[in-house]
Amino acid sequence: MKVQCSTGNDVAIYCRGVQAFCPSRCPQSCIMDCKSTCKPICVCDKPGACGDPRFIGGDGNSFYFHGRKDRDFCIVSDSDLHINAHFIGKRSPSMTRDFTWIQAIAVLFGEHRLYIGARKTATWDDESDHLEISFDEEDVHLPEGDDAEWKSLYVPALKITRTKAVNTVMVELKGRFKIIANVVPITKEDSRIHHYGVTSDDSLAHLDLAFKFDVLTSDVQGVVGQTYRPDYVNRFDVRTKMPILGGESNYSTSGLFSTDCAVARFGRVGGAVKLISDLADVKCASGMDGPGVVCKK
Incomplete structure (x- = not known):
């Protein structure tokens, strides 16, 4: 039923x-x-990134990271796992920064490259699939329908499953991570209330994301990754309504599949393996007043 x-x-x-x-x-x-x-x-409500992206750290605290439209940023960087996010955005005349959303992510592990993105679409249709997925530069053809499943022939531990007929998938690399990716638009009502500036030729389709990590090292870095480090100290002012993570230049990368951000750890040897089942959920979601990117446990 x-x-x-x-x-x-x-x-x-x-x-x-x-x-x-x-x-x-x-x-x-x-x-x-x-x-x-x-x-x-x-x-x-799960750890990850949503909307004008909001992040939730592994320590359970929410924070904002504004980023910039049409740029790529390191979200998680560890010795054998690296996740970048591509930001799209709009500029409000009354603001000095961009409204930003995550349009796509790149997940690198071992020698493999996974892409999950939202197609640009003018008029949103809930019945149409707006997801684009590729693995090692080959398109992933996932049938529409709940529980439709794709498994890699070359990486048996990698599985992608639809959790709705269209637009939502769960990506699992067994023993390493799970990622839920859901494509959503900016509605006309949201745009009217928050002055996002949605136009008739672009619904600003973007990803809402939820992350669950099984194993990271103690040297993990990135916008969200750093909050899983055993030596991480939260220096945000808890009295601030919207704590903002600065240091944008530390996380900026030259391309979606590049690992050249200043804090990159991908490919490095060292750092004790840390099982983080108690800190596995990080969520990122959109705020109602478009403040930037935020995540929390």
Whole structure:
């Protein structure tokens, strides 16, 4: 029996014959937790990056990282795992910075390269798939439909599964990480309220992301990665409504698949392996006033 999770557009998700409805705070980014509670959960309630991207650190604290449109930044960099994000954005005449969203991510592990991105689309259609995925420069052809699955012929531990018929997938490298990627647009209403400046030729389709890491080293770096280090010290002012992570130049990289940010650790030897099951969830979600990128546990 299929389970419908109403997102305002009758987008169906499925779980053990129990009907559920997406929470009002995440009408576009809801999945069913079928393994435990069989309840709908907001993608942006899990560690990762969402909206005008918000991040949540491994220490459980939220912070903002503004970034810049049309630029790429190191989100996680470890000896055998590197994740970059490509930012798109709009400039508000009343602001001195860009509104930014994550349009795509590149995941590098070993000698492999995984791309997950949102296609640019003028008019959003909930029934159409706006995801683009490639692995080692070959397109991943994932059938539409809940639970549709793709497995790599060359990396048996890598699996990509649809958690909705279109636009949402879970990527798992067994024993290393899980990533939920959900493509969503900026709605006209959100644009009107927050002055995002959505135009008729671009819905600003972007990714809401949730990360779960199984193993990182003590030397991990990146916008989010650094917050998993055992020696990480949170220096944000807890009295500030929107703590902002500076040092943009430390995380900027020359390309989506480049590992040349100043804090890069990819390919280095050293750093004790750290099992982080207690710190595995980091979420990144959009704030209602478009402050930048934020993540939290």
